[in-house]
Amino acid sequence: MIAVNDVTALSREGEVAVITINSPPVNALSAKVRDGLAEAFRRAIEDPDVNAIVLTCEGRTFIAGADIAEFGKPPQGISLPDLGNLIESSPKPVVAAIHGTALGGGLEVALCAHYRVAVQSAKCGFPEVNLGLLPGAGGTQRGTRLLGVEAALDMITSGRPLPAAKCRELGLIDPLAPEGELREAAIAFARDLIAQNKPLRKVRDSDEKIAPARAHPEIFENFRKENARKFRGLLAPEYCIRAVEAAVNMPFDEGMKVERRLFEELRDGPQSKALRYVFFAEREVWKIPDLPPGTPTIPVNTVGIIGAGTMGGGIAMNFLNAGMPVTIVETKQDGLDRGLSTIRRNYESAAKKGRMTAAEVETRMALLTGTLSLDDLANCDLVVEAVFENMDVKKDVFRKLDAIAKPGAILATNTSYLNIDEMAAVTTRPDCVIGLHFFSPANIMKLLEVVRAKETSKAVIATAMQLAKRIGKIGVLVQVGYGFVGNRMLAQRQREADALVLEGAAPWDVDRVLVEFGFPMGPFQMRDLAGLDLGWSRETSKSATIREVLCEMDRRGQKTNAGYYDYDENRKAKPSATVERLVEDFRAKSGVQTRRISDDEILERCLYPMINEGAKILEEGIAIGASDIDVVWINGYGWPRYRGGPMYYAGEIGLEKVLDNMRAWQAERGDAFKPAALLEKLVADGKTFRDVK
Numbered sequence: 001m002i003a004v005n006d007v008t009a010l011s012r013e014g015e016v017a018v019i020t021i022n023s024p025p026v027n028a029l030s031a032k033v034r035d036g037l038a039e040a041f042r043r044a045i046e047d048p049d050v051n052a053i054v055l056t057c058e059g060r061t062f063i064a065g066a067d068i069a070e071f072g073k074p075p076q077g078i079s080l081p082d083l084g085n086l087i088e089s090s091p092k093p094v095v096a097a098i099h100g101t102a103l104g105g106g107l108e109v110a111l112c113a114h115y116r117v118a119v120q121s122a123k124c125g126f127p128e129v130n131l132g133l134l135p136g137a138g139g140t141q142r143g144t145r146l147l148g149v150e151a152a153l154d155m156i157t158s159g160r161p162l163p164a165a166k167c168r169e170l171g172l173i174d175p176l177a178p179e180g181e182l183r184e185a186a187i188a189f190a191r192d193l194i195a196q197n198k199p200l201r202k203v204r205d206s207d208e209k210i211a212p213a214r215a216h217p218e219i220f221e222n223f224r225k226e227n228a229r230k231f232r233g234l235l236a237p238e239y240c241i242r243a244v245e246a247a248v249n250m251p252f253d254e255g256m257k258v259e260r261r262l263f264e265e266l267r268d269g270p271q272s273k274a275l276r277y278v279f280f281a282e283r284e285v286w287k288i289p290d291l292p293p294g295t296p297t298i299p300v301n302t303v304g305i306i307g308a309g310t311m312g313g314g315i316a317m318n319f320l321n322a323g324m325p326v327t328i329v330e331t332k333q334d335g336l337d338r339g340l341s342t343i344r345r346n347y348e349s350a351a352k353k354g355r356m357t358a359a360e361v362e363t364r365m366a367l368l369t370g371t372l373s374l375d376d377l378a379n380c381d382l383v384v385e386a387v388f389e390n391m392d393v394k395k396d397v398f399r400k401l402d403a404i405a406k407p408g409a410i411l412a413t414n415t416s417y418l419n420i421d422e423m424a425a426v427t428t429r430p431d432c433v434i435g436l437h438f439f440s441p442a443n444i445m446k447l448l449e450v451v452r453a454k455e456t457s458k459a460v461i462a463t464a465m466q467l468a469k470r471i472g473k474i475g476v477l478v479q480v481g482y483g484f485v486g487n488r489m490l491a492q493r494q495r496e497a498d499a500l501v502l503e504g505a506a507p508w509d510v511d512r513v514l515v516e517f518g519f520p521m522g523p524f525q526m527r528d529l530a531g532l533d534l535g536w537s538r539e540t541s542k543s544a545t546i547r548e549v550l551c552e553m554d555r556r557g558q559k560t561n562a563g564y565y566d567y568d569e570n571r572k573a574k575p576s577a578t579v580e581r582l583v584e585d586f587r588a589k590s591g592v593q594t595r596r597i598s599d600d601e602i603l604e605r606c607l608y609p610m611i612n613e614g615a616k617i618l619e620e621g622i623a624i625g626a627s628d629i630d631v632v633w634i635n636g637y638g639w640p641r642y643r644g645g646p647m648y649y650a651g652e653i654g655l656e657k658v659l660d661n662m663r664a665w666q667a668e669r670g671d672a673f674k675p676a677a678l679l680e681k682l683v684a685d686g687k688t689f690r691d692v693k
Contacts, residue, residue, distance in 0.1 A: 001020070004036045004039050004040045004043070005032060005035065005036040005039070006032070007021060007022060007023040007030075007032050007033050007036050008020070008021055008022075008023075008033065008036025008037055008039070008040050009022065009040075010040045010043055010044060012049070012050070013187050014191075015049060015050060015051040015052065015191070015194060016050070016051070016052050016053070016054055016187050016190045016191060016194075017043075017044035017047065017050040017052070017053045017054070018053075018054045018056060018183070018187065019037065019040040019041065019044065019053060019054070019055050019056070020056050020057065020058060021033055021036070021037070021055075021056075021057045021058065021063065022057070022058035022059065024059055025059070025060075026059075026060075026061050026063075026064035026065070026101075027057045027058075027059060027061060027062065027063045027064060027106070028063070028064060028065055028066065028067040028068075029063055029065065029066050029067055029080060029105045029106065029109070030067040030070065031067075031070065031076040031077030031078075032077070033063075033067075034077050034078050034079075034080065034083050035077040035078055037055075037083060037087075037109075038078045038082075038083055038086055041053065041086055041087060041090065041094075042086075044090075044092070045090055045091065045092060050092060051092055051194045052092055052093045052094075052095065052190035052191070052193055052194050053090065053092055053093070053094045053095070053190070054094075054095045054096075054097055054183075054186045054187055054190050055087075055094065055095070055096045055097065055109070055110075055113060056097040056182070056183055056186065057097075057099070057100075059100075060099075060100050061099065061100025061101050062096075062097075062098045062099055062100050062101060062102045062106055062110070062122070063102060063103075063105065063106025063107075063109055063110075064100070064101050064102075064103045064104075064106055065103045065104035065105050065106055065127070066080065066104055066105040068131070068276060068279065068280075071267060071276060072273075079137075080105050080108065080109075080136075080137035081136075081137045081138065081256070081260065083109070083112075083137075084108060084109060084111075084112040084137050084138050085112070087109065087112040087113060088112040088113075088114075088202055088203075088204065090114075090200075091200070093114045093115065093190065093193045093194070093198065093200055094112075094113040094114050094115070095113060095114070095115045095116070095117055095186050095189055095190045095193070096109070096110035096113035096115070096116045096117070097117050097118075097177075097182050097183060097185075097186035098110060098116060098117065098118035098119070098122045098124070098164070098173070098182075099118070099119050099121070099122050099182050100121075100122060100123075101122065101123045101124070101125070101161060102118075102122065102123075102124045102125075103123075103124070103125050103126070103127055103161065104125075104126060104127055104128050104135065104139070105135075105137055107124050107125065107126060107135075107139065107143075108135055108137040108138050108139045108142070109137075110124070111138065111139070111142040111143060111146065111172075111203050112138065112142070112203075114200050114201045114202065115174045115189065115193070115201065116172065116173050116174050117173070117174060117175055117176075117177050117182065117185055117186045117189050118164040118167065118168075118173045118176060118177065118182075119164065119176065119177050119178070119179050119180075119182050120163075120164055120165060120176055120179060121164070121179060122163075122164040122167075122173075123161040123162060123163055123164065124161060124162055124164070124167050124172055124173070125155065125159065125160060125161030125162060126139050126143065126155060126156045126159065127159040127161070128156075128159070128236070129156065129157055129158070129159045129236045129237060129240060130159045130275065130279075131272060131275045131276055131279060132234075132235065132236045132266055132269070132271040132272030132273075132274070132275040132276070132642060133236060133263060133266050133267060133272050134156065134236060134239050134240045134243055134259070134262060134263055134266060135156065135243075135259075135263075136259060136260060136262075136263030136264070136267070138204075138256060138259070139156070139259075140152070140156060140240065140243035140244055140246070140247055140255075140259050141204070141243070141246070141247045141252060141255045141256055141259055142203040142204060143155070143156065143172075144209075144210060144244050144247035144248065145203050145204070145206040145207070145209060145210055145247065146170070146171050146172050146203055146206065146209070147170050147171065147172060147209070148170070148171075148209040148210070148213075149209075149210060149213040149219055149244060149248060150219070150223075151170050152244050152247075153219075153220075153223050153240075153241065153244055156240045156243075156244065157227070157231070157237040157240045157241065164176060171209070174189075175189060204252045205252075210247060210248045213248045214248060214249060220241055220244075220245055223241065224238075224241060233518045233640060233642065234271070234642060235266060235269065235271050235642075236266055236271065236272070239262045239263075239265070239266055242258070242262060243255075243258060243259045243262050246258040246259065247259075270652065271642040273644075274641070274642050274643055274644030274648060274652075275641055275642055275644075277627075277630075277644050277645075277648055278630065278631075278634060278641050278644060278645065278648075280627075281627035281628075281630055281631050281645070282474060282631055282635075284625070284627055284628075285474065285475070285476050285477075285627070285628055285631050286465065286469075286475070288461070288462075288465070288477055288624070289624065290458070291458055291461060291462055291465075295458055295459065295461075295462040296459050296462070297459060297462045297463040297466050298381070298408065298410060298459055298460065298463045299381060300324075300381040300382045300410070300463060300467055301324065301325075301381055302324065302325050302326075302327070302379065302380045302381050302382075303316075303319045303324055303325070303326045303327070303380060303381070303382045303383070303384065304326070304327045304328075304329065304376075304377035304380035304382070304383040304384070305319075305326060305327070305328045305329065305383075305384050305386060306328075306329045306374070306377075306383065306384070306385040306386060306387055306397060306401075307328075307329070307330070307385065307386035307387045308328050308329070308330040308335060308336050308338070308339025308340065308370070309335070309339060309386070310342075310440065310441070311386040311414060311438065311440060311442055312328060312339065312386035313328075313339045313342050313343050313346075313442075313443075314438065314440065314441050314442030314443040314444075315384055315386055315414065315436075315438050315442045315443075316328050316343060316368065317343060317346065317347075317364075317442070317443035318438075318442065318443055318471040318472070318473070319471060320343075320364040320365075320367050320368055321364065321443070321471065321472070322470050322471045322472075323367070324367065325367045325368075325369070326367060326368050326369070327369045327370075327371060327376055327377060327380060328340070328368065328369070328370055328371070329370075329371050329372065329373070329374055329376065329377065330370070330372060331372065332372070333372065336370045336371075336372060337370075339370070340368070340370050343365070343368065344361070344365055346443065347360075347361040347364055347365065348361055374400055374401070374404055375404055377401070377404060377405060378404050378405065378406060379406055380405065380406075380409060381409055381410065382409065382410045382412060382467070383401055383405055383409060383410070383411055383412065384412045384413070384414055384436055385397045385398070385401070385411075385412070385413050385414065386414040386438075389415065389416060389417065389418065389535065391418050391419075391422060391423075394413060394415065394418065394423055395422065395423055395426050398411065398413075398423045398424075398426050398427050398433070399426050399427070401427070402426070402427040402428055402429065407429075408432070409432065410432055410434060410460055410463065410464070411427065411429070411432050411433050411434075412433070412434050412435065412436040412464075413433075413434075413435050413436070414435075414436060414437060414438055415435060415437065416437060416483070416484075416487055417482055417483050417484075417487055418482075419480055419482070420433065420434070420435045420451055420453040420480050421453050421454050421455075421480055423453075424453045424454075424455060424456075430453065430454075430455040430456075431455050431456060431457040431460065432456075432457070432460055433453055433455075433456060433460075434450065434451065434452065434453065434456050434460050434461065434464050435449065435450065435451025435452075435453070435480075435484075436448060436449075436450060436451075436464060437449035437450075437451060437484060439486075439636045440530070445635070445636060446472075446473055446474050446635040446636075447473065447474055447476065447486070447631075447632060447635035447636035448468045448471075448473035448474065448475045448476070449476055449478050449484050449485065449486065449632065449636070450464045450465060450468060450475045450476065450477045450478070451477075451478055451479070451480060451484055452477060452478070452479060452480070453480055454480070461477065465477065474631060474635050476623075476628050476631055476632050477624060477628075478622055478623055478624075478628075478632075479620075479621055479622045479623075480622075481617070481620065481622045484622065485614075485617055485622060485623050485628070485629055485632045486632045486633065486636050486637055488613060488617065488622075489610045489613045489614055489617070489629075489633070489646070490610075490637065491613075492609040492610050492612070492613045493523060493606045493607070493609070493610050494523055495609070495672070496605045496606050496609055497510050497522075497523040497524065497606055498545070498546070498547075499605075500597060500601075500602055500605055500606075501546070501583060502583075502586060502587055502590055502592050503592055503594060503595065503597060504587075504594035504595045504596060504597050505597040505602055506575070506580070506583070507522075507524040507564045507565075507575075507579065507583070508522075508524070508564075508565070508575045509597075509599075509602065510522055510523060510524060510602055510606070511523065511524050511525050513599045513602040513603050513606075514602075514603070514606060516599075517603060517607075517640065517643070518639075518640025518642065518643055519638045519639065519640065520638045521638070523606075524563075524564040524565075525564075525565070525573065527547070527557065527563065527564065528557040528558050528563035528564055528565055528567075528573070529557065529558055530557065531556055531557045531558075531559055532547055532550050532551050532555070532556045532557045532563050532564075533551045533556045533557075536548065536551045538551075538552070546579075546582060546583060546586055549582060549586075550563060550564070550579070550582070553578075555578070555579075558571050562576070562578075564576065564579055565579075566578075604661055605665075607646065607649070608658050608661050608662060609662070609672075609673065610646050611646050611647065611649070611650045611658050611679075612658065612662050612673075612675060612676050612679060613676075614626070614629045614646055614647050614650075614689075615676035615678040615679040615682075615689070616676045616678070617629060618678055618689070618692055619676060619677060619678045625692065625693075626647035626648075626689035626690060626692055627645070627647070627648075627690070629645065629646065629647050630644060630645020630646065630647050630648050631645065633645050633646055647689040647690075648689075648690075650688070650689060651688035651689060651690060655679060655682055655683050655688060655689075656683050658679065659675055659679055659680060659683045662674070662675040662679070663675060678692070
């Protein structure tokens, strides 16, 4: 084997040249990899003793995509489209040998080969849409020709990878090779091509799968209509559709030009920049400054959950899904039975939708034990309490747990707001206490706020972060503080949403503006979904707010078919005349002079105080960095990914604009709008939140 450069090598197996990439961890297509490949292919093509070429990769995967870190920087080395053309125009057959994943640019390289061999466990995909992009090196043009229009549209706009067997069925892959024998199988396949003098099969010349679509342009409009809700607000899926249309209706070279133009527009546009920022932010979140790699962790094999309600049951499902035995505790048998049946019903519903098998449902349920006794948690490695959000109740639970749980067990609270240091203080092991704040529905939402208390040990923190990965969550480490990160900022938005309604905006106008911004729902829709009586008590209710009166009227949200909105039997919402009259009464009582409120003011009043609160969170060290705050809001509260999170968004619109508005509102409405000192300092220094270290 001869090294072409330090990531690419060239060897000979008789008349077959083998080009090997070895660029850990995922053989991404950096400039060095591209240049190495180009040089290796040139050498193999020029070698008179070589009659076929196999492209393979070392490590756990084939080429898993482009090097995203190069985006936005001056181009270096051979471009990916030019590399693809070099491979495709080889006068000698090229075979791509695929294991692990062939994603994005990696799959585009494989499509430039004349044939593709893969092991059964391999997957192929075009994930570019998740970064606000489209495959820009021929993926839409060659992919459509091999897959056909419908399959190409689905694969390219969804970003979902397909298993090798499905790829073979669709025509993306040729033969499947036995596991562990890919290199040998690919070389044997190449030798067979030589022996049979098989033609060079260039994907660019294929037309049979796209020709029928030319007579049916409605395919594209129908696809747009079917996916309108899913694609709402996003540019990349529409650009992907246009590129596939070009593949169908234009000669290959013309289609390539369209694809490249569309790719560059997306790459240089705001959505892709924001999505690439989020991509890196979600990787940065695992890096804890005072928690070096190799920090010891605590084995967690068994889990206890206190509370079998909505949150407790959802939390339990996360651990059951990861194959971990769970013991769930309730105070009364009917509550326990209800919780266990809800978990089973959720799993059976997933099975009906094809997301798991009936056998998998039973496997998970077999790991679940229900009990009425806290003593049954004595041998659990981790116990998570999910009881009523009341400090006295939670302290009582922790006192009992402290006496029952085995030494070294991690004691966690699912509190949304409360001071975990107070809970830890009633135990003899405050170093073992931590917050694990799941978001509802807990078995679906990706976010897990991991809350370190003053005395939480580094081993417990490291274990909690590791556990977040194990159960498929994005863990964000935060400090103790009322509402932590997400709920603390949410309170600012809700305060302003309520104030805007009293000043003249309708609840559904506030919701509409935030949905148009990209949120899945607005603050009043969210309240109706969660239940207006969350944290409300009839005994202490004083008709002091619109929400309190709605609860007193038994308009408690979707569950009663009435809240801020009226709901039909399918829970479809419509503005409520009852609420409209109620709001008018409140305005009259409050003496507020109502006025027409613009959409811009609604958006700014809802978002800028959140950003200001985020600045205070950074000042106080509650969050490690601004990108962590963005990850919280994207994964826990529905902030649109393509807008990068509240702190990133602040940088895009300009911190000066946020500060000017906060100062104006402070002068007009009081110190609830007082600008954070950090916001003022960053503006004075000409910096953004990303400069905060």
